Amino acid sequence: MFFHIVLERNMQLHPRYFGRNLRDNLVSKLMKDVEGTCSGRHGFVVAVTGIEHIGKGLIRDGTGFVTFPIKYQCVVFRPFKGEILEAFVTMVNKMGFFAEAGPVQIFVSNHLIPDDMEFQSGDMPNYTTSDGSVKIQKDSEVRLKIIGTRVDATEIFCIGTIKDDFLGVINDPTTA
Amino acid sequence: MSGEEEENAAELKIGDEFLKAKCLMNCEVSLILEHKYEQLQQTSEDPMNQVSQVFEKSLQYVKRFSRYKNPDAVRQVREILSRYQLAEFELCVLGNLCPETVEEAIAMVPSIKTRGRAHDDEAIEKMLNDLSLIKRFE
Known part of the structure; x- marks a missing residue:
């Protein structure tokens, strides 16, 4: 069965992407990263359909990378026993x-x-x-x-x- | 893994997370994915290269197994089924498989008869009738 669910992910972004298009960069990286993946718990992530919330970025010590917590909506396919x-x-x-x-x-x-x-x-x-x-x-x-x-x-x-x-x-x- | 062992869609044991989540019928997924694919077509020349295999296979699948093609019909199906106090999951199984008889509907969605809801055969029959009407007038 297909489901529309909200998932969370911490995205690490390289400093070269900071700037006006930060949000766009973040979203396109998210899509590239999660679409097509599969986990036992949520099933196959078919498509990201929307962004619910992007949290405050946290700069990681030692590197310039910034971690953003992102809540996003996506379509997943998850088969169930008995279905x-x-x-x-x-x-x-x-x-x-x-x-x-x-x-x-x-x-x-x-x-x-x-x-x-x-x-x-x-x-x-x-x-x-x-x-x-x-x-x-x-x-x-x-x-x-x-x-x-x-x-x-x-x-x-x-x-x-x-x-x-x-x-x-x-x-x-x-x-x- | 213990949660995994207990799951059984026939008894609507699909985990809290999915029970509360919004289920999608194949025809709805088809609308969503096609929309997304069109958007991709506008931004890049070779959209098929851009999408994952999972996306491609899902799109093919829902196109092949969608019972309703036009968006209005899709909306109506959900509206009609949602009058019958069904769980999201049950609603979508019915919408996907479009059973024709009461017996078939119960075989497809055994949980429809349990949980003490007032689903007698008559109510189910009426629901199936409503569904087939949409199909006919689509």
Whole structure:
């Protein structure tokens, strides 16, 4: 789910940026620094949308750098266990399939794909029901439930399932 | 990490910080990101180079999975859903997935039935009807 939240950060600014454009410099450095980053607590920072408050700068002893505490609003994407969302399939293999929902990758293992769907290899590997009515392949859109998340330094990785009511393919690229 | 273990969106356990935060539906994120992208286009020649991969992927994703395209409809969806005493998170899941039946809505947002709120099937049905009306007249 996407959220609009307020975060805080202490920004260090080199003295060469001091002057009329100090604020602009500070804001553009903030965007460069935080956009695209990911933390386990807040998820992926997608975009800074506004600055709430810039505190008084504090000159650091020994260097000329000044530290500014900044409160800023941003759009973040944070997946939660138990959350249901839509994603598109990026890769299918006999272990299961990978899907993407925004910046996050979700793996659905073949144990978590309904039992009546079987893996078909070929140049377009896919999972298909025995009557061929439902097919999951690259670029299919699926609705899935996140059942686990793993956080590492720069990424959040999710495990999902489509073995539940109202989950599964919502749009097949071949029939659409 | 103990807090991490307990999180469960189905029971609305998403941590205090996010529970109080403003959730965004995909269609809202799409409006925000596109606006930002347009601004970037005006200031630099190659905006795709300026944005992070996270931004790019999110924009693609929300464009693909937005149920409502026009800004007025987006506003209406939020307005209508906010009449039903939903938590922000529940509101956005409903707005994103647009369930068609009461059963589906409860499967998508199990917490809707708990917490002692007066959400009987009729109320949910009415809510879903209102939602589908917006879609139809968009």
